[in-house]
Structure formats: structure tokens, C-alpha cells
Amino acid sequence: MPDFGEHDSVERDGPTWPDDDLAGYGGGPARSLVEAYVHLDLTAPGEGPGAAERAVLTEEQEGWRVRLDDGEVFVPYAAETEARRAELTFGSGISELIDPGQWVLVGATYARRALEAAIFFAVDPSSDGRYEAIVSDWRFAADAVLEALKFMPEGAGELPAASFWTEPGRAAYRSEPARFTRARLEDDLAYYRAALDDFLRLHAEDDDPA
16 A cells, blocks of 8 residues: 655645636535545445445446445546656645545544554554554545645635535534634644554564564
């Protein structure tokens, strides 16, 4: 799996949508297969994380189509190629499927999963699969926060309300607007990265025969 954890070369320009018209958002193509599966997890009715494991992937002339029940997402081959070339977990550019409120929630979900798994790993550090899952979850948590930061207008200290177009994203913003300031998002990013570094360092020391 490529190292997704240290990519700061994200687009920092503000979003391109008109402030009064978000109709084009929420239905665009995915920028990577990973983003497509995350989107389907978020939108599968009545299901929690992991619903996208049931998704069906089919190849078309210009890309993949990922279907889950009544939902589907198109992933252009070119977009997936760019994501892999740049080692970007969720793809280059700004998401047209997942708003910043959802990205923050996604990051928190990955971080919570990493913390919980680390408790069990500390008791039994013999599972390579669990180790890799914890590392991936911390990296995904950090990358999800980077996705939210992409929506930050240049020079702004907080995300504008107009950048939230999904109901879960708007609900998260309404309940805790301070969570979507530049300072808070950058703090979350630093915390997730530090947690990953600490985990790697701790278990590298455990594996050191000296």
C-alpha cells in the first residue's frame, strides 16, 4: 500500500461553486476508487461503515462504475491514475461527492477505529494484519482532514456555511461550527499524524532486538 500520510501538496484555492447554487455538487464523478467506496458507505440507507464491501464494480469504456443497491458512482480511469501517481488517498482536486462536514466525520471515524484497535494490539501485537489496519486508519484519518481543508478559501479562518451541501455535513457544522475553523482542522491533522508517528515508533522499538 502506498504511503498516504505525508502529502501536503493539496490545492489550497477556494472552491469553485457559486455561493448560491450547489446543485452540481453531490453527484459528480469520484476522484478515486477509495473515494467512491467512502461515498457509498456514507450514503447507503440504514447501514453503517462497511456497507460498500457489498458494492459491485464494473468496467466501462472511460472508467469504473461502482454500484451499491440504488446508488452508484463513476470513477474515470484518468482520475484513478492521477490519484495513484500522486499517492493521494482520495484523489486530486476538490471532492464533488463528499462535503467538508462529512470529511471531518470520516476522519474522526478512522481515528476512533485506530484508537480502539490499538488497545487490542497492545495486548497482542502479533497480528500483522491488525498492525497494517491501524497504520492505514491513522493515515486515512489525516488524509480526510486534508480533504476538508481543500474547501478552505485562501486566507480564510473558517469554512463558509455554503461549503456544506449534505444534510450530515450541515448537521455537523450546525452542532459544532468551531470544529471547522482552519486552526481546529490543522490541529486535528497534526494530532492524527503524531498518533501515527507514535504508533510506528513504539512498535518499531518493540521489534528492535537490541
